[in-house]
Amino acid sequence: MIRLALRALCALASIAPVGAAAQDPAHPPHHTFELADFPLELGATLRDGTLLYVTHGTLNAARSNAVLVPSWYGGNHHGYDFLIGPGRALDTDDYFVIVTEMFGSGGSSSPSTAGLTHTSFPAVTIRDNVEATRRLVMEHFGITHLRAIVGFSMGAQQAFQWAVSHPDFMDVIVPIAGTAKTYPHGIVRLESALTLITRDPSLLAGHDTLSTAGTRAWSLHWSAWTRSTEWWRMELFGTADTPTVESLIERAERRSPNFRPHDNVVQGRAWQMHDVGDTPGFGGDVERALASIRAHVLYLPGQTDMYFPITDAEYERRFLRDVDFRPIPSVWGHMAGSGPTPEERRFLNEAIGDALAR
Secondary structure (H helix, E strand, O other), X not given: OOXXXXXXXXXXXXXXXXXXXXXXXXXXXXXXXXXXXXXXXXXXXXXXXXXXXXXXXXXXXXXOOEEEEEOOOOOOHHHHHHHEOOOOOEOOOOOEEEEEOOOOOOOOOOHHHHOOOOOOOOOXXXXXXXXXHHHHHHHHOOOOOEEEEEEEOHHHHHXXXXXXXXXOOEEEEEEEOOOOEOOHHHHHHHHHHHHHHHOOHHHHOOOOOOOHHHHHHHHHHHHHHOOOHHHHHOOOOOOOOOOEHHHHHHHHOOOOOOOOHHHHHHXXXXXXXXXXXXXXXXOOOHHHHHHOOOOEEEEEOEOOOOOOOHHHHHHXXXXXXXXXXXXXXXXXXXXXXXXXXXXXXXXXXHHHHHHHOO
């Protein structure tokens, strides 16, 4: 029987990376930016909206050294710790790093913080997250230009959206393992996961946790899709202390205390509907939206990513006027962008560090 490593699950609630957990991260204080009643793209209003953020480093007198790093699906502000600090790509001796959490993160406005469900919480979009973060950057910090925006997965979607919505606001964007649009296969794949929540009998009965079967299915979905088929074939999960397949499934039935299913649906819907082509002025034309980007793009797709396939990234690169396309050479699939091993962390730090030093 093939034995699976515990790390194959990462977390029941999210796709939090092994790499981040392996770091020794600093714990900067949490800050909350008050958005008041925040109008949303789809017409609703987010009442008493809040945005959680942390900062690393010092903003210089010219306010010219800021780097924005938005979170990803199910992630929090610690997800990029392997990139932040002296000697790393986001060197805090040089840069002022602002790490924000998306709506639905459980830190910023979310169903879990508002005591609501995914059906009663207003629908939010990637553009809503960009607008909220733009207000933080400009109104709170007085920053009118960013050195860079760096983001993994849904953070990459935010980086692309920033560059389309505000093309002169930054010098560089670094989308890591994420595309400017969620293509139809991605929508269907996400729906297969979100249906586990929206049709779960425990949630339908009014509880805020999934059933045992739903928890197991949710965990196994993310475990399978976020690693590549090569990763599984090569059995990179196996160690002397890892459980059997049966043991892994048993562990997947145990609920994570951090799993907030209503939050996951809100973020998942934002992921599904994202398309930079829907930015006002582009009429749904993703190619024209990508061609409008003026910032330098360091595009870092995962070579073996099944969540954001490299073929989608290769399609998008054709329309970018200033792009350095550097696939991450890894069998870790989508997780390669989160720095799961020293090799991926080294590649990402070197590539991003070079781009910011341009």
